[in-house]
Amino acid sequence: MNEPFDAVDVIVTKRDGGRLSDAQVDWVLDAYTRGVVADEQMSALAMAILLNGMDRAEIARWTAAMIASGERMDFSGLSRPTADKHSTGGVGDKITLPLAPLVAVFGVAVPQLSGRGLGHTGGTLDKLESIPGWRAALSNDEMMRQLEDVGAVICAAGTGLAPADRKLYALRDVTGTVEAIPLIASSIMSKKIAEGTGSLVLDVKVGSGAFMKDAERAGELARTMVELGTDAGVRTVALLTDMAVPLGLTAGNALEVRESVEVLAGGGPADVVELTVALAREMLDAAGRPDADPAAALADGRAMDVWRRMIAAQGGDPDAELPVAREREQVVAEADGVLTTLDAYAVGVAAWRLGAGRARKEDPVQAGAGVELHARPGDRVRAGQPLLTLHTDTPERFGRAREALAGGVVVSPDAAAAASPAPRALVLDRVAAG
Ligand code: URA
Numbered sequence: 001m002n003e004p005f006d007a008v009d010v011i012v013t014k015r016d017g018g019r020l021s022d023a024q025v026d027w028v029l030d031a032y033t034r035g036v037v038a039d040e041q042m043s044a045l046a047m048a049i050l051l052n053g054m055d056r057a058e059i060a061r062w063t064a065a066m067i068a069s070g071e072r073m074d075f076s077g078l079s080r081p082t083a084d085k086h087s088t089g090g091v092g093d094k095i096t097l098p099l100a101p102l103v104a105v106f107g108v109a110v111p112q113l114s115g116r117g118l119g120h121t122g123g124t125l126d127k128l129e130s131i132p133g134w135r136a137a138l139s140n141d142e143m144m145r146q147l148e149d150v151g152a153v154i155c156a157a158g159t160g161l162a163p164a165d166r167k168l169y170a171l172r173d174v175t176g177t178v179e180a181i182p183l184i185a186s187s188i189m190s191k192k193i194a195e196g197t198g199s200l201v202l203d204v205k206v207g208s209g210a211f212m213k214d215a216e217r218a219g220e221l222a223r224t225m226v227e228l229g230t231d232a233g234v235r236t237v238a239l240l241t242d243m244a245v246p247l248g249l250t251a252g253n254a255l256e257v258r259e260s261v262e263v264l265a266g267g268g269p270a271d272v273v274e275l276t277v278a279l280a281r282e283m284l285d286a287a288g289r290p291d292a293d294p295a296a297a298l299a300d301g302r303a304m305d306v307w308r309r310m311i312a313a314q315g316g317d318p319d320a321e322l323p324v325a326r327e328r329e330q331v332v333a334e335a336d337g338v339l340t341t342l343d344a345y346a347v348g349v350a351a352w353r354l355g356a357g358r359a360r361k362e363d364p365v366q367a368g369a370g371v372e373l374h375a376r377p378g379d380r381v382r383a384g385q386p387l388l389t390l391h392t393d394t395p396e397r398f399g400r401a402r403e404a405l406a407g408g409v410v411v412s413p414d415a416a417a418a419a420s421p422a423p424r425a426l427v428l429d430r431v432a433a434g
Pocket of ligand 1: 169184187188
């Protein structure tokens with residue numbers, strides 16, 4: 001095939017701070033997917049984008065070209081509007097589990113295509129796979145039927161959506177170019193737009209346990225994604241939420257399912273309930289149900305009814321006992337005082353090392369492994385009081401998990417605690433189309 005561009009010219013344009021034309025963007029992503037642009041050339045271009053950025057129209061075109069590399073799903077045949085949520089990932093972030101059935105209570109279909117965890121943040125599919133019998137892989141027909149009958153589906157994203165992104169993301173991972181905001185935004189949004197949801201709520205996490213450690217960059221990512229969704233005709237809103245501290249009191253697969261079921265039963269930790277309700281309100285509003293009362297549907301068991309049907313429809317037994325790790329160890333307070341630090345990243349790495357997460361994408365995870373928290377920042381504790389319980393099937397992992405927690409769990413004497421800053425609000429900001 002006679003190629004209309006030369007990869008080196010495209011790289012040099014971006015290296016020198018220029019903008020790529022629509023035709024260059026379309027060609028470079030298509031040629032990369034075909035193997036005509038080599039990995040080392042795409043690496044150089046990704047680095048030039050990281051260093052010099054892209055303007056709004058360039059990012060939109062880049063996203064459209066990634067969508068065009070694969071299939072698009074179409075939910076327009078459903079009798080209900082659709083709404084989806086995407087979280088940029090955090091520690092203890094089990095919100096999808098109660099949120100999808102909660103939104104479906106109000107006649108809004110939730111097609112939640114999810115992934116597995118890699119690194120210190122957990123994956124929604126890993127969590128649900130701790131439920132005996134539950135299966136993540138659904139055909140498009142099964143997904144449509146479940147959306148019509150139950151209203152909510154959480155399943156694995158097929159390989160047909162934005163294949164250019166899969167190839168590029170793997171390359172970015174090994175070339176120090178994951179952090180480029182245009183590339184993150186287009187990666188996330190190409191998959192969500194190709195999925196075909198009518199509205200989308202983004203939960204952009206900020207803090208040590210998140211991908212974006214500072215609020216300024218998280219805000220820029222949120223604005224870029226809201227613009228991309230809006231330009232593509234998807235009603236898109238983003239909340240910036242705190243990820244300096246883990247969400248709820250558990251990090252780990254079956255531990256998080258148990259906590260989600262507590263929330264669906266009308267209990268559970270206050271922060272998990274608060275964020276679930278805040279995101280549900282945004283999804284319902286975006287899907288044209290502004291008068292719905294998600295807090296009531298969580299408290300009175302309607303969301304639990306949908307959860308049970310959603311799990312059963314995918315072969316899971318909602319009444320089955322969840323797996324429990326074979327071994328436990330407690331981390332206790334060494335002195336009286338106030339818990340001033342409970343660092344999300346430290347807890348995430350500890351849960352990962354205990355076996356809840358994987359280092360390579362083909363590794364198995366332990367369903368019962370993870371960290372259970374017994375205190376939150378601001379709580380007064382006594383010497384010897386348990387702060388955390390570590391769970392694993394493989395006790396040789398306890399040592400490395402404790403190392404990960406060093407400096408991340410701090411009990412301060414009263415005077416020092418009084419001088420330390422108050423915990424941040426959970427919802428830090430909201431970004432909508434301007
Ligand atoms: N998640 C994605 O899907 N893509 C990125 O680039 C980063 C996070």
